[in-house]
Amino acid sequence: MQEEFKILAAAESGNLALFELLITPTTNFNFVDTNGLSTLMHAAANGHVSITSSLIQAGVQLDLQDKYGRSALMLAASRNHAEIAQLLIEAGAKLELTNSLGETALIRAASYGNTTVTKYLLTAGSKLDSQNEFGWSALMRAAYGGHSGVVSILIHAKAKLDLQDADNWSALMWAASNGYANTVAILISAGAQLDLQNKHGATALMIAAYYGHLSTASLLIEAGANITLQEHAGATALAWASANGHLYLAERLRIAKKELDKNYNIANSSK
Numbered sequence: 001m002q003e004e005f006k007i008l009a010a011a012e013s014g015n016l017a018l019f020e021l022l023i024t025p026t027t028n029f030n031f032v033d034t035n036g037l038s039t040l041m042h043a044a045a046n047g048h049v050s051i052t053s054s055l056i057q058a059g060v061q062l063d064l065q066d067k068y069g070r071s072a073l074m075l076a077a078s079r080n081h082a083e084i085a086q087l088l089i090e091a092g093a094k095l096e097l098t099n100s101l102g103e104t105a106l107i108r109a110a111s112y113g114n115t116t117v118t119k120y121l122l123t124a125g126s127k128l129d130s131q132n133e134f135g136w137s138a139l140m141r142a143a144y145g146g147h148s149g150v151v152s153i154l155i156h157a158k159a160k161l162d163l164q165d166a167d168n169w170s171a172l173m174w175a176a177s178n179g180y181a182n183t184v185a186i187l188i189s190a191g192a193q194l195d196l197q198n199k200h201g202a203t204a205l206m207i208a209a210y211y212g213h214l215s216t217a218s219l220l221i222e223a224g225a226n227i228t229l230q231e232h233a234g235a236t237a238l239a240w241a242s243a244n245g246h247l248y249l250a251e252r253l254r255i256a257k258k259e260l261d262k263n264y265n266i267a268n269s270s271k
Contacts, residue, residue, distance in 0.1 A: 004031040011039045011055075014048035029060040036066035044084050045075040052084050062093040069099035077109040082116040085109075095126045102133035110138035110154065113147030118154070128159050135165030143171035143187065146180035151187065161192040168198040176204040176220065179213035184220070194225040201231035209237035209253065212246035221256050228257070 003022060008031070010019040023029075032038045040060050043051040052072075056062070065071050070078075073093040076085040085105075089095070096104055106126040109117040118138075122128070131137050139159040142150040151171075155161070164170050172192045175183040184204075188194070195203050202210075205225040208217040217237070221227060230236055235243075238257065241250040 004028060005033070007031075008033055008037075008039055008042055011048065011051050012042040012046055014043075014046060014051060016048075016050050016054075019051055019054070023058075029055055029058055030064060032064065032066070036064075036068075038064045038066075038072070040064070040072045041066060041070070041075055044072040044081065044088065045079060047076075047079065047081040047084060049081075049083050049087070052087055056087060056091045062088060062091055063097060065097065065099070069097075069101075071097050071099075071105070073097070073105045074099060074103075074108050077105040077114065077117045077121065078112055080109075080112060080114040080117060082114070082120065085117045086120050089120055089124045095121060095124060096130070098130075098132075102131070104130050104138075106130065107132060107136070107138045107141055110142040110147065110150050111145060113142065113145055113150050115149045115153060118150050122153070122157050128154065128157055129163060131163070131165070135163075135167075137163050137165075137171075139163070139171045140165060140169070140174055143180070143183055144174040144178065146175065146178060146183050148180070148183045148186055151175075151183050155186065155190045161187065161190055162196060164196065164198075168196075170196050170198075170204070172196070172204045173198060173202075173207055176208040176213065176216050177211060179208070179211065179216050181213070181215040181219060184216050188219060188223045194220060194223055195229060197229070197231070201229075201233075203229055203231075203237070205229075206231055206235075206237045206240055209241040209246065209249055210244060212241070212244060212249055214246070214249045214252065217241075217249055218252060221252065227253055227260065 238253040
């Protein structure tokens with residue numbers, strides 16, 4: 001067992017010479033440490049291509065999972081080790097294994113904005129709209145992090161724009177909540193529904209207004225988001241912006257409301 005721990009350490013550090021020195025015809029490459037991490041997981045997580053390749057050639061089990069449910073592919077996907085992810089995919093690693101949160105390798109790659117790994121996983125056939133135990137899809141995770149490159153890749157692959165999580169939040173709402181204007185613009189351009197409401201009745205515009213994200217709110221207003229909608233307690237986007245002291249945003253909403261009322265009056269007077 002002491003020799004196996006030495007092999008784990010060599011794989012983790014990327015010391016190929018020591019790794020090759022330690023292995024024997026009877027070496028158990030599927031030995032795991034106290035966290036459930038195998039030799040392959042250590043190599044994959046730390047980006048050691050040569051050791052990963054050697055382990056694959058030795059016939060190591062590709063889909064062992066640690067105590068958090070993570071596989072070697074998930075670890076490589078999370079840490080943007082694209083070459084290792086490709087090796088594992090080509091060797092037949094399972095794409096749809098999930099960790100303890102119900103997340104696939106694709107969701108993990110999207111969470112960290114890892115564009116190349118995301119492309120590899122999609123090309124290999126990863127399920128585009130899988131959702132974790134909270135209902136988050138890869139697109140939602142990418143939008144939440146403002147990872148516009150991954151958002152664009154997922155949209156191009158035909159990800160469902162308007163999936164909602166367990167609390168009825170959409171990708172657009174998550175991007176708006178963090179003020180990621182570029183991501184919001186991409187989602188709007190792709191046709192995301194502007195006025196979806198979460199379980200509290202809040203829309204993307206209300207959420208942007210609550211947090212004071214002026215640029216994001218302006219994009220939503222210009223795209224035609226409904227500024228008069230109310231959440232379940234009766235508040236509008238303007239009410240939330242005003243209550244939280246976001247004065248410039250509140251004024252932007254007042255101007256939009258006046259313009260809306262003006263157009264409504266003109267339309268009615270012409271009847």
